[in-house]
Amino acid sequence: MKRIALSLVLTVMAGSAFAETTVQSCDREVVFSEPPKAAVSNDVNLTEMMLALGLRDHMVGYTGISGWKTLDEEMREGVAEMPELSAKYPTKEVLIGADADFYFAGWNYGMKVGGEVTPETLEPFGIKVYELTESCIHIGEKPKVSMGDMYNDLINLGKIFGVEDAAYDLVAGYKAELDAFTSNLNAGEKPLRVFVYDSGEDKPFTAGRYAMPTALIEAAGGINVLDSFEKSWATVDWEAVVEADPEMVVIVNYGKVTAEQKRDFMKNNPALAEIDAVKNDRFVTLEYVEATPGPRNIKAVKKLANAFWGE
Known part of the structure; x- marks a missing residue:
């Protein structure tokens, strides 16, 4: 939350000047x-990106969190004054009704893909769409996932909302934190x-x-066995x-089936013995918000590395 507070200050300092900008x-x-x-x-991770850049005053709400995931206290505080417009994916009518x-x-x-809510279906209503970089593989080609996917989204959001300096500072802080951690990481000779x-x-x-977990695992000194x-x-x-x-299983925790239940299933399945x-x-558990692109990815790398190689 300290980084979010800093971003809020930087947002105010950025002033009101805005030049027309184009983002990919x-x-x-x-x-x-x-x-x-x-x-x-x-979704919870995309909403946290907005909050990390101090953009709450530009928002009329969020969608797609309570229907899938449980809000933790940090996230609950961030969205306390905003309505959840839809528990799962919003309809076109929901977004139009919110004057988004x-x-x-x-x-x-x-x-x-091919659904009711897309950039093309929202365009006639004056609703512009920015797409999460990690997800672009669903509609075309893109490079293998990297931490740069998350950084790219923060920078583009900064450009879109006129807080580019704050976005660059935030990303620089994430990079420095990750570099400092990985440079001292005592990983094995072979990736786990x-x-x-x-x-x-x-x-x-x-x-x-x-x-995204593929990039997180690699940053922590491992390799996704399904990298290919x-x-x-x-x-x-x-x-x-x-x-x-695999020598380690990363469990993504969300929804009705708990991480412990997923672990027990693998432990008690003779075919996996x-x-x-x-x-x-x-086994190591990542919360959904840690495993998907967003501000908690650096924490996720540290959690994985500690599980892979010890504290």
Whole structure:
């Protein structure tokens, strides 16, 4: 919260001057002649990006949090004075009814390819959309995920809302914090083999090459055993996990099935009994807001590294 408070001060110092700006959003260029005044963000991690930049006064609400995740105290404080317009994905009518002029979302983070709410369907109503960088793989090609995806979103939001200096300072702070930590990281000679378990029993829903946990794992000195899986978040067969034999399992915690229940499922499934991580009871939990692009990614890297290599 200290960083958020600093960002608020920087936002005030930035003044009211705003020059027309163009940002790249996936495969589109979006032009802003003035900062949005009635923004809506979808999902907990995207909303935290807005708050970290001190943009609450530019927002009329948020969507897609309570229907999927439980707000922790830090997040609850940040959104205390804002309405949740929709518990899950918003409809077009919800955004129009809120007089929104900006929607910060992503593909499978508040929008679906071919769905009712897209940049194209909102454009006639004067609602501009900025898409989460990590999610762009769903509508085209993009490089493998990296910490730069999250940094890019913060910088672009800074440009959109006229707080570019604050955004650059925030990102510089994150980079310095991560560099200082990883430069002193006593990792193993070989990257630790890691599997990300999001959900599912018949088939696991997991993070592939383009999902944020891959970048977090690499920063912590590991390697996603499904690094060659040309997907973002998707399902695989358990056979692929057994064959990869991960040494550590990262459990993503959210929704009705708890992290402990997910761990117990893996521990008690005979088909998974010979996996190195299962045999040695090596599990670490990331909260959803830590595992998806957002301000808590640096904390997530530290948590993973401590689980991989010890405090």
